[in-house]
Amino acid sequence: MIDRWLTRWSRNYAFLRQTLDDVGRELARKPYDSLLQPGEPLSFSQLVQGVRVDFDVDVFRIDPDGTLWVSIETQAQLPTPLDIKPSLVFRKRPDGSAWIQL
Secondary structure, three states: OHHHHHHHHOHHHHHHHHHHHHHHHHHHHOOHHHHHOOOOOOOEEEEEOOEEEEEEEEEEEEOOOOOEEEEEEEEEOOOOHHHOOOEEEEEEOOOOOEEEOO
16 A cells, blocks of 8 residues: 555656666566576666666565565665655466566
8 A cells, every 4th residue: 555655756766666666576587597587686777768767676585486586676866755665576387477566
């Protein structure tokens, strides 16, 4: 609920939300094994419309059936209400399918 309010009333938050949703879709399309590569950081930075946005990506849970739970946190030098930045969680299954709620 607060995410919808922030998206509606903060241009910066809406920008970060849209950027995160786009990046989340891209990551959810990646092959299952690419999210489990040891030693390769999943986090990255990207320049979007002249703004550097950092994406902290973490596989924080692996279910017994192999389902990965992946979180993505954003950070940028953009003011948002109460300095709240959007985040996203998606699930990636061993068969390559993903579930992401946008």
